[in-house]
Amino acid sequence: MNMISISIVIINVILALLFSLGAAPILVWIERRVAGFIQDRLGPNRCHIGGIRLGGLIQSFADMLKLVFKEDFQSSSIKQGFLFSLAPVLVFGSAFLTFMVMPFADDLKIGEQVFMMQGLPIDLGILWFLAFAGLSVYGIMLGGWASNNKYSLLGAIRAGAQVISYEAAMGLSLVSILITYGSIHLGDMVAYQGTLLFGFIPAWGIFLQPLAAIIFIVTAFAEANRTPFDIAEGESEIVGGFHTEYSAMRFGLFFVGEYVAMSASSALIVTLFFGGYHLPYLNTGVLKSNMPLVLSFIVIALPLVSYLFAKWIGKNNHWKEEGNIRNRESKILIQGILVINVGIIFLLGIFLREGLGEDGVNIATAVIQIATFAIKLLLMNFVFVWVRWTLPRFRYDQLQDLGWKVLMPLAIANILVTATIVVVMGV
Amino acid sequence: MGIKIIKREGQSFKDRIYLPAIFSGMWVTLKHFLRNLSDTSNIKTLCYPEEQPIDITSRYRGVHLLTKRDDGSVRCVACFMCATACPAECIFIEAKEREDGVDEKMPEIFTIDLLECVFCGGCVEACPCDAIRMDSGIFSFVAQKREDFLLTKDKLLSHESMKGTIC
Numbered sequence: 400m401n402m403i404s405i406s407i408v409i410i411n412v413i414l415a416l417l418f419s420l421g422a423a424p425i426l427v428w429i430e431r432r433v434a435g436f437i438q439d440r441l442g443p444n445r446c447h448i449g450g451i452r453l454g455g456l457i458q459s460f461a462d463m464l465k466l467v468f469k470e471d472f473q474s475s476s477i478k479q480g481f482l483f484s485l486a487p488v489l490v491f492g493s494a495f496l497t498f499m500v501m502p503f504a505d506d507l508k509i510g511e512q513v514f515m516m517q518g519l520p521i522d523l524g525i526l527w528f529l530a531f532a533g534l535s536v537y538g539i540m541l542g543g544w545a546s547n548n549k550y551s552l553l554g555a556i557r558a559g560a561q562v563i564s565y566e567a568a569m570g571l572s573l574v575s576i577l578i579t580y581g582s583i584h585l586g587d588m589v590a591y592q593g594t595l596l597f598g599f600i601p602a603w604g605i606f607l608q609p610l611a612a613i614i615f616i617v618t619a620f621a622e623a624n625r626t627p628f629d630i631a632e633g634e635s636e637i638v639g640g641f642h643t644e645y646s647a648m649r650f651g652l653f654f655v656g657e658y659v660a661m662s663a664s665s666a667l668i669v670t671l672f673f674g675g676y677h678l679p680y681l682n683t684g685v686l687k688s689n690m691p692l693v694l695s696f697i698v699i700a701l702p703l704v705s706y707l708f709a710k711w712i713g714k715n716n717h718w719k720e721e722g723n724i725r726n727r728e729s730k731i732l733i734q735g736i737l738v739i740n741v742g743i744i745f746l747l748g749i750f751l752r753e754g755l756g757e758d759g760v761n762i763a764t765a766v767i768q769i770a771t772f773a774i775k776l777l778l779m780n781f782v783f784v785w786v787r788w789t790l791p792r793f794r795y796d797q798l799q800d801l802g803w804k805v806l807m808p809l810a811i812a813n814i815l816v817t818a819t820i821v822v823v824m825g826v
Numbered sequence: 827m828g829i830k831i832i833k834r835e836g837q838s839f840k841d842r843i844y845l846p847a848i849f850s851g852m853w854v855t856l857k858h859f860l861r862n863l864s865d866t867s868n869i870k871t872l873c874y875p876e877e878q879p880i881d882i883t884s885r886y887r888g889v890h891l892l893t894k895r896d897d898g899s900v901r902c903v904a905c906f907m908c909a910t911a912c913p914a915e916c917i918f919i920e921a922k923e924r925e926d927g928v929d930e931k932m933p934e935i936f937t938i939d940l941l942e943c944v945f946c947g948g949c950v951e952a953c954p955c956d957a958i959r960m961d962s963g964i965f966s967f968v969a970q971k972r973e974d975f976l977l978t979k980d981k982l983l984s985h986e987s988m989k990g991t992i993c
Contacts, residue, residue, distance in 0.1 A: 433859060436858065436859045436862040436863055436869075437855045437858050437859050437862075438858070439858060439862060439868075439869055439870070440869060440871050441866070441869055441871045441873075613845070711864075714865070715865065715866040715867075718876070719873050719876045719877055720876040723876075785852060785855065785856065785859070786852065788855060789848075789851050789852050789854075789855045790848065790851065
């Protein structure tokens with residue numbers, strides 16, 4: 400273990416934390432603002448620190464602070480105090496651990512050493528995800544039962560019913576994907592998706608396995624307990640479902656766990672079906688050999704995008720009252736964007752002038768791929784939010800119908816077709 | 827033979843696979859999202875304390891006011907019609923004799939307890955002299971103490987009518 404390997408491991412852990420735990424406040428913010436915009440209203444936009452609102456992002460941190468300092472109330476009717484406390488930890492922990500095998504970038508080669516760019520350097524891939532994703536429902540059922548409350552128990556029962564309805568279809572849809580890629584390691588799958596199909600389409604999972612993609616995305620919504628399959632929570636029917644009795648940070652763990660699970664599901668969807676960290680037509684090899692070209696493209700594109708963003712800020716980010724401290728924000732943000740632009744372009748200019756060397760090219764590739772992965776992850780999370788504010792909730796017998804009578808036969812048929820094609824083509 | 831066969835909707839293949847309907851619904855919400863994101867002034871939300879509502883008409887029953895005569899004195903003749911009509915019994919009047927010859931009686935004390943008032947408008951209907959009105963347009967009244975919600979005669983006289991001067 401030398402300095403480089405230690406720092407790479409630390410960076411990987413920090414990235415995994417950022418993408419899962421750090422994403423939670425951002426996702427809450429996205430959820431509330433997108434919900435507002437979809438319903439033609441504003442959403443939270445008042446909370447500020449010294450006039451800086453970041454479009455309402457500060458509200459998420461204020462909410463977190465509130466949850467931390469609230470009274471952690473436990474009803475005297477709860478007999479199983481330990482299980483009651485254990486439940487949110489299980490939900491949060493398992494959601495958090497599922498994220499650990501998502502590859503953020505291709506294997507990074509520095510000198511002679513090769514590093515896997517994921518939270519934990521293990522190649523269990525999909526098996527790890529399925530194991531921990533399946534575990535999270537125990538937290539929900541345990542919490543619902545230990546609450547000693549009929550609504551919580553109903554929520555827990557619904558959670559159990561939901562799991563048996565979607566998990567079979569989910570596992571079977573993954574089998575056809577495993578047959579296609581021939582590996583359970585997510586890094587191998589993403590590497591496979593860097594190639595071209597018929598020479599002109601990126602071989603992304605969504606083009607190779609459209610049916611499996613649809614089935615998996617539908618079941619991933621159920622797995623993350625998101626609308627239209629949030630029947631375990633069912634706040635319009637059974638108060639709060641499994642978390643009716645929870646308050647303060649124990650509720651906060653459930654809440655954050657839901658968003659981390661959503662982020663992990665999005666990461667897996669992106670990894671399996673949308674090319675993971677690959678830009679279309681630019682797999683790792685192409686990216687490395689054309690690094691100066693890519694960097695010059697960033698030098699040109701970054702100011703353009705920043706200009707459009709700054710124009711959007713100037714047009715839309717203002718406070719109606721004159722002389723309010725919040726009116727300073729647009730100016731500060733635009734200056735910040737300018738500084739970041741100048742810094743990045745200066746840095747890239749030095750790289751372009753001096754050349755990067757082999758290790759430098761590898762690191763730059765990893766950085767670009769991490770950024771690509773982050774953007775794809777954010778877009779997929781947006782889809783989760785977007786669907787939530789479009790679709791109503793399924794009834795839980797409808798979900799069972801869907802899972803057992805529609806999705807599972809389709810998944811089995813998909814396995815047969817995939818296996819036949821793989822055997823006949825001999826690939 | 828009197829049997830009416832109703833065609834069930836949603837039985838076609840396109841309806842049964844859900845996805846086309848889901849995508850069209852998502853397209854609708856995306857259009858709203860993009861329209862509001864590209865220009866937030868499309869959102870009609872009123873940012874309340876900074877922006878006040880402008881659609882309050884003179885028929886809106888806000889906080890009460892006592893109207894004045896042309897010479898600026900109180901129009902009320904302390905006839906107790908409003909206090910009698912009030913279902914919440916929130917109007918307290920004490921009459922006194924009017925010395926300046928304009929009329930015979932005027933209120934010494936005219937107090938409305940806003941915490942009791944149900945804003946039914948009964949007092950306005952009952953008043954024979956158009957002396958009490960509710961068209962001040964004041965919809966928000968806050969105070970620190972219960973006593974501050976008692977509107978005295980001076981306070982009621984100071985509220986302006988949205989219709990402007992009384993004929």
